[in-house]
Amino acid sequence: MNTPTSEPLAKALTPAIRKPRRRSLRFPWLLVYAIAYLVFLYLPVLLLPLFSFNDGTIVAFPMKGFTLKWYAQLGAQDTLLQAMVNSLIVGSVTALAATSLGLFAARAYVRYRFKGRELSEGLVMLPLVIPGIIVASSMLVLFIALGLKPSLTTVILGHVFVALPFAVSIMKSAFDDFDQSLEEAAFDLGESVIGTFRRVTLPIVAPGIVASLLVTFTVSFDEFVLAFFLSGNQPTLPVYIWSQIRFPAKLPNTLALGSLLLLASVVLLLIAEYFRRRSNKSA
Amino acid sequence: MAGFLRTEAGKGLALSAPASLYVGLLVAAPLGILVAYSFWTQTYVEIDKTPSWANYLEAATDPLVRHLMLRSILIAAAVTAATVALAYPIAYFIAFRTHRKTLWLLLITIPFWSSYLLRVFSWKLILGFNGVMNSALISLGMIDEPLTFLLYNEFAVVLTLAHAWAPFAILPIYVSLQKIDRSLLEAATDLGCSKLERFVRVTLPLTVPGIIAASLIIFIPTVGDYVTPSLVGGSQGKMVANLIQVQFGPANNWPLGATLSLVAMASVGFVAVLFVILATALGRRIR
Numbered sequence: 001m002n003t004p005t006s007e008p009l010a011k012a013l014t015p016a017i018r019k020p021r022r023r024s025l026r027f028p029w030l031l032v033y034a035i036a037y038l039v040f041l042y043l044p045v046l047l048l049p050l051f052s053f054n055d056g057t058i059v060a061f062p063m064k065g066f067t068l069k070w071y072a073q074l075g076a077q078d079t080l081l082q083a084m085v086n087s088l089i090v091g092s093v094t095a096l097a098a099t100s101l102g103l104f105a106a107r108a109y110v111r112y113r114f115k116g117r118e119l120s121e122g123l124v125m126l127p128l129v130i131p132g133i134i135v136a137s138s139m140l141v142l143f144i145a146l147g148l149k150p151s152l153t154t155v156i157l158g159h160v161f162v163a164l165p166f167a168v169s170i171m172k173s174a175f176d177d178f179d180q181s182l183e184e185a186a187f188d189l190g191e192s193v194i195g196t197f198r199r200v201t202l203p204i205v206a207p208g209i210v211a212s213l214l215v216t217f218t219v220s221f222d223e224f225v226l227a228f229f230l231s232g233n234q235p236t237l238p239v240y241i242w243s244q245i246r247f248p249a250k251l252p253n254t255l256a257l258g259s260l261l262l263l264a265s266v267v268l269l270l271i272a273e274y275f276r277r278r279s280n281k282s283a
Numbered sequence: 284m285a286g287f288l289r290t291e292a293g294k295g296l297a298l299s300a301p302a303s304l305y306v307g308l309l310v311a312a313p314l315g316i317l318v319a320y321s322f323w324t325q326t327y328v329e330i331d332k333t334p335s336w337a338n339y340l341e342a343a344t345d346p347l348v349r350h351l352m353l354r355s356i357l358i359a360a361a362v363t364a365a366t367v368a369l370a371y372p373i374a375y376f377i378a379f380r381t382h383r384k385t386l387w388l389l390l391i392t393i394p395f396w397s398s399y400l401l402r403v404f405s406w407k408l409i410l411g412f413n414g415v416m417n418s419a420l421i422s423l424g425m426i427d428e429p430l431t432f433l434l435y436n437e438f439a440v441v442l443t444l445a446h447a448w449a450p451f452a453i454l455p456i457y458v459s460l461q462k463i464d465r466s467l468l469e470a471a472t473d474l475g476c477s478k479l480e481r482f483v484r485v486t487l488p489l490t491v492p493g494i495i496a497a498s499l500i501i502f503i504p505t506v507g508d509y510v511t512p513s514l515v516g517g518s519q520g521k522m523v524a525n526l527i528q529v530q531f532g533p534a535n536n537w538p539l540g541a542t543l544s545l546v547a548m549a550s551v552g553f554v555a556v557l558f559v560i561l562a563t564a565l566g567r568r569i570r
Contacts, residue, residue: 030376037373038390041449044405045394047415051408059408060418105302112295120303126310129500131507131551133524134544137531138313141541145316161309164302222398225509229531238400245404245514258404262397269396273389 048262052255059251070256080257083240087221090152090236094159094220099212101160102167103205109168110175121168128165135162136229143230150232158226163216170215170276174208207275214272218265237261320541330538338542348526352547355522356554358437359505362444363498369445370452370497377453378460388457395450400510406443407514410434435517443511452497459493460486491566498562499555506551523547 047059052071056064074080102124108114109121127135135158143154182204186196202209224238231239241257244250287293322334342348377387394402409415410433417429432438463486471481509524516522523543530540 028380030372030380033372034376034387037369040446041391041394044402044409044446045397047405047409048401051415058413059411060413060415061422062418101302101305104298108295108298112291112298114292114295117295117299120299123303123310124306126306129503130310131504131524131547133507133509133527134548135313137527137540137544138317139309140531141316141320141537142309142313157309161306164306168302218396222400224398224400228509238398241400241404254404258398258401262401265397266393270393 045262048255049259052252052259054252057249057252059255070252071260073253074256074260077253079235080240083235083237086152086231086234087237090155090159090227091217091220093156094163095213095217097156097160098163098167098216099171099209101164102171102212102216103209106168106171106175110172110178111180124168125165127162132162132225136226139226140229150230152231152234152236154230154232155227155234155236158230159220159223162223162226163219166215166219167212170212171205171208173276174205174211178204207278211272211276214268214275218268218272222261222265317541317544320538321545323538325536325538338539339546341539342542342546348523348543348546351521351523351526352550354437355506355524355547356550358440358444358520358522359502359508360554361437361441362448362505363502365441365445366448366452366501367456367494367497370449371456371494374453374456374460374493377457388454391453392450395447399447402447403443403511403514406439406446407434410439410442410515434515436519437516439515439517440511440520440522443515444505444508447511448501448505451500455496455500456490456493459490459496463489488566491562495559495562498558502558503551503555507547 051059051063053066053068054063055067055069105120105124109117139154139158139161140150143150143157148154178201182200183196186200191199222238223236224242227236227239228242235243241254244254244257288297321338322336324331324333324335324337373391377384377391381387407414411417412429412431412434414434416433417426420426421429467485467489468481471485476484506522507524507527508522509528512520512522512525516525524547527540527543527547530536530543534540
């Protein structure tokens with residue numbers, strides 16, 4: 001301290017004097033960078049909806065005019081509707097299967113200490129770090145060897161595999177704050193194991209389950225590479241979009257479809273986020 | 284058996300078994316078959332099941348394979364470096380310079396809840412010759428002719444993937460920054476460190492685990508990425524996944540495809556291990 005004031009006084013004054021002055025002097029580089037970065041992140045996501053209303057087939061400035069016709073045309077495309085139905089089936093079954101597997105596994109990881117727990121925890125996270133093309137090609141080879149023709153079933157089997165890590169980590173955080181004594185109390189009051197699970201455990205982790213269902217559904221709904229390899233002649237929505245991307249004439253319709261999917265994904269996951277937070281708070 | 288199931292270990296194993304068996308089987312079984320396939324050979328429509336090293340020889344000697352493999356690893360490394368470098372300041376900003384952490388984290392993750400395929404497709408539209416970027420720059424009078432270096436090259440692949448992986452870099456780095464004991468930073472300042480010194484010698488080394496986690500989670504899947512090189516890579520930006528897909532698709536040479544998958548996986552694993560060793564050593568060195 002090389003200020004002329006006495007030491008205790010300086011100590012008392014410095015925080016009060018220094019802080020505001022420093023802040024007003026420094027240009028907020030990081031804030032500016034953060035905002036620029038957000039623009040970079042949102043640019044491609046907002047572009048599709050923007051041009052889906054554009055009255056022209058070329059995606060470029062200047063924009064032509066406002067139209068809803070690209071959306072209106074979507075309803076008349078049978079292959080698109082079939083792909084949508086396929087995706088809904090695959091997504092729903094995947095969500096149910098991955099969430100049930102994840103529910104039990106997460107319960108085991110949080111509640112019990114057992115040999116091989118860490119190994120098992122690491123194993124179920126593995127699908128996150130294997131390159132998609134390797135998962136896809138190796139599963140195709142396996143299913144063909146087992147005599148399973150590429151179909152929605154094989155896509156579901158693959159999607160459960162990639163969605164499982166998401167289900168497990170969401171369910172783990174739902175069980176993390178779960179108060180053990182509630183279950184013990186239920187036991188002591190004479191409930192059976194299944195009764196306790198159904199009437200005590202399940203209601204408390206329900207928001208986590210909803211969050212997991214929504215997230216795993218979205219993972220499956222958006223997944224492309226596995227579906228591309230495993231769907232055979234039953235395309236899911238992303239596989240259908242892939243087939244449309246090549247035709248410039250179909251571009252505006254693809255944009256409209258893509259915008260609807262973006263909206264659906266974001267809405268679903270915001271709802272999931274809401275439930276996930278509720279599950280963390282409730283316990 | 285029934286007695287074991289009532290113990291702590293038994294219950295834990297029984298509950299986690301379905302999930303770990305599912306993943307375990309779907310990793311091990313395809314891998315086993317992939318290995319088997321890699322020693323077989325394709326002869327027209329039939330598969331010759333006499334074991335041979337032919338595919339591995341082809342993978343090792345074909346210049347195209349070597350070229351694509353090397354390029355995939357280099358592109359993945361560039362993507363990893365770019366993503367982590369771009370993400371670090373954001374993670375730093377959220378950890379130290381704002382009180383609305385939850386809002387910022389939410390803002391950063393929302394775009395990634397949309398389909399990956401569509402985001403890549405959107406980049407293709409932005410970067411194209413007659414695309415959004417060029418037409419916007421021309422409308423604004425900043426350029427006269429469309430820029431051609433934007434699409435169908437390595438640059439486009441790196442940019443698109445640096446976008447696609449952003450939250451996977453931001454989140455682990457943010458967590459490791461958040462974990463830093465603030466009194467360490469105060470101590471560094473009190474002991475006379477300048478801000479830069481404090482960052483390089485205290486903050487940065489303490490976030491090495493976060494950087495390693497982010498790098499691995501980006502690098503490994505990127506080597507095998509299929510969508511981005513196909514859509515924005517052009518012929519200069521093709522990667523090993525495209526070659527693998529060709530073997531399983533149009534070329535119909537599954538044994539070679541299987542071999543390439545295995546070789547790719549082994550190379551990724553090798554580079555990843557090497558990276559972890561180097562980064563850990565470097566992190567210790569700075570301190």
